[in-house]
Structures are given as structure tokens and as C-alpha cells.
Amino acid sequence: MQILTTAAGLQAHTESARQAGRRIGLVPTMGALHAGHLQLVQAARAECDEVIATIFVNPTQFNNAEDFRLYPRVPDADAVLLAPAGCTALFAPSVEEMYPQPTVLRFDFGDLERVMEGAHRPGHFNGVATVVSKLFHLARPHRAYFGQKDWQQVAVVRQLVADLSFDLEIVARPTIREADGLAMSSRNRRLDAPARAAAPLLYQVLTAAAEQVQQGLSPLQVQAQAEAALAAEPLLTPEYFAVADAQTLQPLAAYVPGRAVVLCLAAHLGGVRLIDNVVVER
């Protein structure tokens, strides 16, 4: 596995891979890798000749400086995991390498980012779209792999690709969970023992709500019961619980036959902000 740290180095690498007719898979990450990331690498390995993983804790997508500072960084442990999973090149640039000058342009994704993460983390999806565009231009992937735990991020990146005619395919892979249901997340490392013990509640609330959606309970009732269940846990401060159209991400007043529903939540647990979601096909 090659390790690249400069934009020019990555561009030279991917230009020659493209010229050789090799198919490139890109797995953009912020490091502190877990099984959720590794399945993305494995999927890319199965479908592409070249698998480029990137590790870059992107400052422009953090609306909270403390969250950025505390985001786990374990580059050596990450590098050890990537090669066995099938990664052929790791791109791990510095902030200065990715942002030699301050960025001027701003993205706005309209209604798609007026809800959930976009509403609670101002500027978050501008930062995501900026760094993803940069990585697409440096890595020239045929396919790029993202985890469905960041459901809204996948929707925004799909919109970016469609609206700017990026010539690549977005592949979204299901959330990987711990045995007790907690969605794998780099931020889980920051949970202390009591917070970790309480954390499975998030997925329990989501699965109970999904059953209620299947049973036809109204979106408002589902949301109210989920919020009550989250509020019952003293360690946990819920930020939002949304019953939304899985594609438009807009909150639902009523279900629309044939359209999937996504249940999304964010909550603070012992100083750590966690998100999770489940999709309900109807």
C-alpha cells in the first residue's frame, strides 16, 4: 500500500492508473477506522482495480471547534488496518495541503440541508461538498463509497454529483453495528463506560419507531414516542428525531404510499454527539 500526502502526488498516481485503464474506487474517511469503514474498502476492492482510502479530518465541515479538536486521530493504527482490507493507496494530507488558500465559494443545497444535520450544524454540508469535490478531482474515482450512517451526507453527495455531472458512481453501504446495536462510529471511542452502556438506546428507539411506522402510526406520534423514550435516559440529550422522506429528507406529515421513510436522530451522550438512522421501506 502506497502512502501519499500531497495533492500532486495523488493526482500523478491516479492519472497513471486512469491511463492504464484501471478502475479506481475511492473511500473518503476522517480516520479512526472501524468495521464500517473497512467494509467500504472491501466493497471497493471487490469492484475496482485500485482502492484509494483518504484520511483527512476536514476542518471546514466542523461547526464546532471543540468537536474538531477532540475528533479521534490514530493514523498509525488506521494504516495497519487498510492494507489487509484491500486498500492500494492511502492519501493522508495535511490541512495546508488540502486548503492552500481559504475557500471563497460556498455551496447551498437548499431544502436538502435545511433539516437534521444541516439545520443543526451550520456550514457542515458546505464543508462536506467542498472536501468531497476536492477528493473527487484528486482521486478521479470511477466509484466512491460512503456509509449510510451519514444518510443526509449521502443524499447531499448524490445531489452534488448529479448537479455538477461528476463522472462517477456513488455507492452507499449499510451501517455496521456493534453486537448491542450501537452504530459504529469513530466518535464511539470517546464514550466513557456509563455513556457506552446507555448508547444502545439510540438504535433501540429507532427500531421501535420503525415498527410503529410499519404499523401505520402517524409520523407525529412516532416522533413524540421516540422523543419521550430518548428523554427518559438522563445521560442523553436528544438533539433531534426526524421522521422524513428517505429521498427528499423533508419531515413527513403523513406517509406516501411506495416511498421509503428514514428515521434519523442525533443526541449528545457524555459530551459526544452521535447520529444514527434506519430506513423503512413501505
Next chain:
Amino acid sequence: MQILTTAAGLQAHTESARQAGRRIGLVPTMGALHAGHLQLVQAARAECDEVIATIFVNPTQFNNAEDFRLYPRVPDADAVLLAPAGCTALFAPSVEEMYPQPTVLRFDFGDLERVMEGAHRPGHFNGVATVVSKLFHLARPHRAYFGQKDWQQVAVVRQLVADLSFDLEIVARPTIREADGLAMSSRNRRLDAPARAAAPLLYQVLTAAAEQVQQGLSPLQVQAQAEAALAAEPLLTPEYFAVADAQTLQPLAAYVPGRAVVLCLAAHLGGVRLIDNVVVER
């Protein structure tokens, strides 16, 4: 010269050119070609193996539906001019081909678009950045050629390329003028005889103002005298005259030693909106 009308067709063409190690030059135009466009094609021909010209009257960059409707369209005459100038492929897509779905994302370039064209044509540079991003992704150019008559557009496109790390070089070429100084523009075709006779005033005012800048007359005085000279022509309705930093495009209260100045204007002449500019090195 190959003529391509589909995005997939252009992508296939440029993918194989890239694989063959051929350098690609892109000349994006809205058609109704004149010598200003053809010098871009010739410059691309001199520097690249493959020269792709695009002709697409992009609806998303028109803030005025009438202006879009009346924009000259002469595809057959354009095609005849391109091959002798060195164009190897012409991409002339339909609106539906470029915008299969309505675009959701919006670009904002901050101060760069709060002045001049951006201020007077709301949404203009969002449309420009969108279509230019699409064309870059379809044509995968090593170099893209733009005319300096659209000085602010060049600045916005350079910002786009820097901020999203597009792997290409922007080449800007000087404005080509008629013998009487009128900047070549596709819109000149729409001038009737009296308007055409009055039109050289625009460049006369710019050159007089440039001399005053060289002589050290203050930006405010230069602007006031230029506005007075434009107002003296009854056929002409000035929209703006700006004395600005050539790089940031922000209006100047005073000159900054070593920084170039750009003088930009827009005016309506017999129902046609024309722009022009000159740069003053100091």
C-alpha cells in the same frame, strides 16, 4: 471535426483521449462565434492535442428570459468556423442533455460576485459555475480557455478551480476588438445601425479612463468622468462603470501601488446589453 451532442458521448470521447495520453483543450462558448472565440480555439490548438469547443446557450446563467430568448443562435455557421481554427470536436448539447433534472445546489462566490455582473445579474455566476463544472467533468480538459472580455467570469472560474481543486489550468486571452475598438461579442449582431455607430464610445470611454488612472486621477473622479461621458450619448443607458482591483474586483477608494486596476462597464444600447473592460497595470 467530430460533432457530439450527448454527455455520455463526450465523456467516452475524452476518456479515450486521456487514456491515449492526449492533452485536451476546452473552449466553452455560447456560440454565435467571432474572432474572439476563434483565437481561443487557435490558442488551444497550439498547446493541446485535442481541442473541444462547446456551444451551449446556458439558461441558468441568464437572469433575463428575454435576453436568453434573443441570444443569437447560428449553429451551422459556427460549425463551419471551428474546424479551420483547429477544433477537433464540437460538443453542442440540448438543454435537456445538460440539465436532465433541475439543479438543486447553488454556488455563492461572496464578495467576488457582489459587484458588477454579479450584482446586476442575480444568479448569473451560479449558472456559470454550474455549467462550467459540468463541462469540466464531461470534457476533462488539461486547459480551458476563456476570453478576458468577461473579466469577472474569469475571476469566478479561477476561484472555482482553486476552491474545488479542479486539475486543470485556466488560460485567459485578451479581448479582440473591431477596427473601431468595439469589443467583439455575440450580442453585437443584435445592434441596429444607429446603435452600432454609437457602440465604439464604450471602448473610447474605457481608454480615456485608463489614461486618467495612469495619470493618478482618483478612482472616484475617473468614475464620475466616465459616467458623464456615457450619459452624453442618448442611445446609451449605462448600467455601471467600476474602477476596481483587477484581482479582487472590489471597488477602489484609492490605488494600491503594484496592484493592477480593472475598469469595467455595462450599458444598454438599442435593447442590447454590452460589457467591456480594460486592465491598467500600475
